[in-house]
Amino acid sequence: MGRFRDVLGKELGGRQVWLFFLLATLLYVLPLILADYPYIDDNWRSLSAGMAWAEQGRLFTQLFYNLLTFGSAAPNIFPLPLLIATLAMASALTRLTFHYFAQPTLACCLVPLPLWYNPFFLQNLSYQYDGPAMALSLVAVIYAITFRHPSRSLQWMVPSFLIALALGLYQISLNVFVGLCCLELLRGVNDRLAWPQLCRLIGWKLAQVTLGWLMYCVSAVAFMAQDRALLLNWTAAPLLQLQINIGRVLEKVVLLFHGGLVWVFAALLLCAIVGAVQLGLKVWKRQDSGPKKALIGLLCLLTLPVVTLLVSGVALFFRDFNEGARTLMGFAVLLMLLFYLSHLALAQIHQRLTLLLAVPLLAMLSLSFAYGRVLTVQKAFSTSALFSLEHDISTHRELREAKRIYMSVTYSDHWLSGAAGSFKQMPVLHYLLNIDFFMLAENLPKLGITNVVAEKERRNATRVGYLGYPPLLERPYYRIYLMGDYGFIVMKEPAPIKALRW
Numbered sequence: 001m002g003r004f005r006d007v008l009g010k011e012l013g014g015r016q017v018w019l020f021f022l023l024a025t026l027l028y029v030l031p032l033i034l035a036d037y038p039y040i041d042d043n044w045r046s047l048s049a050g051m052a053w054a055e056q057g058r059l060f061t062q063l064f065y066n067l068l069t070f071g072s073a074a075p076n077i078f079p080l081p082l083l084i085a086t087l088a089m090a091s092a093l094t095r096l097t098f099h100y101f102a103q104p105t106l107a108c109c110l111v112p113l114p115l116w117y118n119p120f121f122l123q124n125l126s127y128q129y130d131g132p133a134m135a136l137s138l139v140a141v142i143y144a145i146t147f148r149h150p151s152r153s154l155q156w157m158v159p160s161f162l163i164a165l166a167l168g169l170y171q172i173s174l175n176v177f178v179g180l181c182c183l184e185l186l187r188g189v190n191d192r193l194a195w196p197q198l199c200r201l202i203g204w205k206l207a208q209v210t211l212g213w214l215m216y217c218v219s220a221v222a223f224m225a226q227d228r229a230l231l232l233n234w235t236a237a238p239l240l241q242l243q244i245n246i247g248r249v250l251e252k253v254v255l256l257f258h259g260g261l262v263w264v265f266a267a268l269l270l271c272a273i274v275g276a277v278q279l280g281l282k283v284w285k286r287q288d289s290g291p292k293k294a295l296i297g298l299l300c301l302l303t304l305p306v307v308t309l310l311v312s313g314v315a316l317f318f319r320d321f322n323e324g325a326r327t328l329m330g331f332a333v334l335l336m337l338l339f340y341l342s343h344l345a346l347a348q349i350h351q352r353l354t355l356l357l358a359v360p361l362l363a364m365l366s367l368s369f370a371y372g373r374v375l376t377v378q379k380a381f382s383t384s385a386l387f388s389l390e391h392d393i394s395t396h397r398e399l400r401e402a403k404r405i406y407m408s409v410t411y412s413d414h415w416l417s418g419a420a421g422s423f424k425q426m427p428v429l430h431y432l433l434n435i436d437f438f439m440l441a442e443n444l445p446k447l448g449i450t451n452v453v454a455e456k457e458r459r460n461a462t463r464v465g466y467l468g469y470p471p472l473l474e475r476p477y478y479r480i481y482l483m484g485d486y487g488f489i490v491m492k493e494p495a496p497i498k499a500l501r502w
Contacts, residue, residue: 011103014094020109021090021097025116028365029086031372032125033079037379039126040435042076043442046128049073053133057224060168061133074129081132082125089116089135092142099146100187100340107354110361111343114335115142115176117364119256121332122371123325123432130170137169138329141177144208145184156207163212168220172329174209175313179333181205182303183340189300190279190344195288198296232317242316248323249312253331255428264360268338275341276304278348307334325432335360367429370422374429377418385439385477389489390447392473398482399472405452405480405487408461411436414494438477438491452489465490 012020038046051074053062065074068081093112101108115138125131144162149155166173184205188198232238257265283297310330315322339357346353393399413436416423423430441454455461464481465488471479472487481488 011105012109014098017097017104017109018090018094020106021093021113022087024113025086025090025093028117028368029082029125031369032122032131032375033082035372035375035379036078037126037375037382038076038128039375040440041130042128043440045074046076047442047445049075054220054223057171057220058133058168059220059223060165061130061170064133064136064169065129076128078128082128082135085132085135085139088139092139095146096142105351105354107343107347107351107357110354110357111339112336113361114339114364115332117361117368118329118332118335119364119367119428120325120328120432122368123434124329126375126432127326134170134173134326134329137166137173138176138332140166140169141173141180144177144212145180155204156211159208160211160215163209164215164219167212167216170329172313172315172327174213175310175315175330176333177209178313179307179310179330179337181209182307183333183337186279186300186303186337186340189283189296192282192286195292195296232319245312245316245321245323246309248321249316249328252323252325252431253311253328255431258427259425261363264363268342268357268360271342271345272338273341275343275345278344279341303337307337310334324434367426370426371429371432374416374419374422374433378416378433378435381416381418382439382443386443386447388475389439389444389452389478390449392475392480393444393449393452393487396472399480399487402451402482402487403485405489406455406461407439407441407452407489408455408459408465408491410438410462410491410493412494417494461488461490464488 044050051062051065051072053059053065064081066072068084069075069077093109093115096112096115097104097109100111124134127134140162144159144166147155147159147162149158163174163177166177184201185198188201193201232241279300280297283293283300286293286296288296307330309316311328311334312323313330315327339360342357343354346356393405399405413430415436415438416433419429419433441452444450444452464483465479469481469483471490472482473480477492477494479490479492481490
């Protein structure tokens, strides 16, 4: 028992820290690898080996797949890209740990782990194509924060290039960089950096992010579709638009705090408050003048609302606002802020108490495995639906030979009844899954059915369902109509999901 305590409290070397992060990061993505579920955009990308990232302002994602596949297209090679991104993330977290702690212990390694164990990041990682690129954008941001070199020009250029690289992989990663800059300020105050050093730190970070943004604009924005860069309409109550967007994000974030997770995060928040008070006392004891101490204290106080706002961050200002979980990468920094402050508080009492930070991490790991099971249920449901439609079309000559079969676009929250119990116990799982359709038309070519397409703006399939024509076929989830040489697949509204009771 004593030897076990020594292991928990002893200083770790670089290789040991890297092995810890390698195990931890692989464990978090293991459920997604086992599920092996092509998630939304993955269907059309794998069908056509499509790219189309450059027009989204993500030029480096396209270049990443060009390099990885040795070609100009993107055949599905999952899970290789995710494994590469996970290895890179283990190295980045190792570097960040030694950046924060000169002599890290196992408990120190827990502080940066929320950057990967972000519950909302599970949706990012669900994309077999986009997920690894989003993870690599996070890696680039971490290296931009931790890069140090005596050469002034390299200290300017390398982090700026890494920021541009991160933006070219996934623009939302800018939220993570700015959030980590806020943590850098708190760390500097905790390490009692002198006033000139703190000013220099803030100046460097502002210069790096500005130069990085300019590099990104020069390299990637020229390829971007114009509608991707539209900001809020500043002539039509922009503050109200921001307020509405923030409210929508808040509604989604609170889904995480349910059941036992409420108490886990409440305890984490309480520890973070104690750590913040300790940090405030350090500001009070500084040898600087009164105005300087007041300014430092104000900057430290502002980090909390800034990091909170960065949960969605830059996404709030775009006209095409996306409230999906994949845009909430900034939540990782908010979690890390709570972990850092909690570590300060617990270490003040006893070093081994900092190992309690493993509890919220285990809760998030449990959520990852629960989400993996939901993906498996969704995969089984989608496969069943796919074979049902394929059987109906291939066994009816008039459908098989139809010029075109239009599939209605019908959304509902009640398709996946097999996960009703999980959705009830962990409401955030439904938000992470983000699948409210029966099936995508892009799935059918996998089974040789090539004449089915999704209906367009005219909603011709949906209209046929309302006109009262007798269906050619009727199944539990859909009806199929035939009019001349054209077929129409109309989805039925599923019954509300009810959790089973025994």
